[in-house]
Amino acid sequence: MAEAVRFHFDVDGDNFASAGEASVQVKKLLRQLALSPEVIRKVSIAMYEGEINMVIHANGGTADVTVEEDRITIVLSDSGPGIADIDQAMQAGYSTAPENVRSLGFGAGMGLPNMKRNTDQMQIESTVGVGTTVTMVVLI
Amino acid sequence: MSNFKHSVSLIAEKCKGCTNCLKRCPTEAIRIRDGHSVIDEDRCIDCGQCIRVCPYQAKRASSDRFEKFADYKYKIALPAPALYGQFERLEDIDYIISGLYECGFDEVVEVARAAELVSDYTRKYLLREGIKKPVISSACPVVTRLISMxxxxxxxxLLPILPPIELAAKLAREEALALHPELSDQDICVLFISPCPAKVSYVRNPIGVERSAVDGVLSISDVYFKLVSVMNHLDRLDHYAKTGIIGISWAGSGGEASALLNDKYLAADGIDDVIKVLEEIENENLSDLAFVELNACHGGCVGGTLNIENPFIAKARLTNLRRYLPVSMNTSPRESGTFIPEEYFWNKPIDYTPVARLSEDRGKAMEIMARIQQVNDEFPQIDCGACGSPTCRALAEDIVLGNSTDSQCIFILKEKYKELKKETEGVHDGSTTEDQAGS
Structure with missing residues (x-):
């Protein structure tokens, strides 16, 4: 059995223009691993949404992607404000994004629902004032 | 090895082995080996970027020579609309078309005519239910190849309608056979006059059809010099041009998209931005758009490397040239409604041909990837290209795949040199003391 392959990315919170870069990098790497296009797309979309969330709400964070025999695990970690009510945040259309971000076409409240839709497992751990960690699994 | 027949190649004796093309190739298809550049045919998309950036003109696009087709009874020229932007103080496209007849062509069919038809049918196609949006233009062969890879x-x-080059060739053949019943299909040769190497490759490796109706591709730059000399001595000027504003505008970025009379479009040009837009579409971020026009060259087809003129100047000339023309001179029959003839569609599916895979076996690919990560960690990540690979990461890949060695990295070499120097200095110091002791 092949050993897990790990990728680590720092998601820069100050640079909105480069938000989404890590997911593009991951897509490039996953293409090399002979994964099915469907799996690559799911990971890419879920990670893109998560990455944008970290930039909008948490001034950036880290993204860790682990590829194993049967799954890809994405862990997005930030030290942002945390999510007070996770169930509410998961509702489609619910958003706390500031106006300047919405004016760029982001903050439609579809980020977390999209992440859930594109992954097989998703878990959010969050403490208000401390930060949030989202763990997503896409089965291969 | 791929079966893809490329048009971009290297003139080895002109190549100095510098890093200009290496660093700018959008698919990392170039390496510098033994002092000159080498193109990986599996990865090359014939975008022409390396031709554009080479300071020594060591990259070329191999197009066909007109003389090669001398034996055909009936020769048809298909001038790309970009050709119209190459001439100084040109007032009328008829000079170009007359000039082409003068050069030895029996017929001239403007690709801009077919482009206007494609625009018309695209408008109809966009009305269809159940099509995937945004629809992506299939006119630039670099883009279609990139998507397939x-x-x-x-x-x-992708818009599954024949691109203007293919539709023009098809119509040209049909019209010739109708007009000259004495001709058979083998008597006719259709020659596209191209602004870019990708169209040369397209004809050799068509997408969406089994075989292209185009027989050969001449470069605008070759045809230009023949044309200028005859255009100055035309004894008559017939009214040939059958193109409106839309057809001519296809030569520049945004022309195809604006012809759809639909606000929900995006037009991007330049290969790097094209790739970014494709990434965005794949991430479903542009689902509210109806149409996306993508051109690998900056400025659109006027930016192709087989042109003579600077793309901005060419575009300005085209704007001037189309000023008093009708919007379009080629439309589908009005009574046909939203109908699109079956023969205008692609008839062959696009194959997915991934080139990036480290191995077809995932377990093996993961092992290779893990080794690449390890090797890459040793490198300075400054992507200088001195090793002959475009980035440190690419060098790591090349090493693990057996195509390079770490001794190619001058930074590692420098470190080794320093260590060696320290050691030899130490030895040298030691020997000096002994010498002194012995004397």
Whole structure:
């Protein structure tokens, strides 16, 4: 059995223009691993949404992607404000994004629902004032 | 080895082995080996970027020579609309068309005519239910090849209608056979006059059809010099041009998209931005758009490397040239409604041909990837290209795949040199003391 392959990315919170870069990098790497296009797309979309969330709400964070025999695990970690009510945040259309971000076409409240839709497992751990960690699994 | 027949190649004796093309190739298809550049045919998309950036003109696009087709009874020229932007103080496209007849062509069919038809049918296609949006233009062969290599989910977003070059060739043949019943299909040769190497490759490796109706591709730059000399001595000027504003505008970025009379479009040009837009579409971020026009060259087809003129100047000339023309002179029959003839569609699916895979076996690919990560960690990540690979990461890949060695990295070499120097200095110091002791 092949050993897990790990990728680590720092998601820069100050640079909105480069938000989404890590997911593009991951897509490039996953293409090399002979994964099915469907799996690559799911990971890419879920990670893109998560990455944008970290930039909008948490001034950036880290993204860790682990590829194993049967799954890809994405862990997005930030030290942002945390999510007070996770169930509410998961509702489609619910958003706390500031106006300047919405004016760029982001903050439609579809980020977390999209992440859930594109992954097989998703878990959010969050403490208000401390930060949030989202763990997503896409089965291969 | 791929079966893809490329048009971009290297003139080895002119190549100095510098890093200009290496660093700018959008698919990392170039390496510098033994002092000159080498193109990986599996990865090359014939975008012409290396031709554009080479300071020594060591990259070329191999197009066909007109003389090669001398034996055909009936020769048809298909001038790309970009050709119209190459001439100084040109007032009328008829000079170009007359000039082409003068050069030895029996017929001239403007690709801009077919482009206007494609625009018309695209408008109808966009009305269809159940099509994947945004629809992506299939006119630039660099874009279609890139999609077939890297974006499998986007192949059914591609406009499945024949691109203007192919439709023009098809119409040209049909018209010639109708007009000259004495001719058979083998007597006719259709020659496209191209602004870019990618169209040369397209004809050799068509997408969406089994075989292209184009027989050969001449470069605008070759035809230009023949044309200028005859255009100055034309004894008559007939009214040939059958193109409106839309057809001519296809030569520049945004022309195809604006012809759709639909505000929900995006037009991007330049290969790097094209790739970014494709990534965005794949991530479903542009689902509210109806149409996306993508041109690998900056400025659109006027930016192709087989042109003579600077793309901005060419575009300005085209704007001037189309000023008093009608919007379009080629439309589908009005009574046909939203109908699109079956023969105008692609008849062959696009194959996904991934080139980036480290191995077809995933377990093996993961092992290779893990080794690449390890090797890459040793490198300075400054992507200088001195090793002959475009980035440190690419060098790591090349080493693990057996195509390079770490001794190619001058930074590692420098470190080794320093260590060696320290050691030899130490030895040298020691020997000096002994010498002194012995004397």
């Amino acid at each position: 890297r974006f499998p989910f986007l192949s059914d977003h």
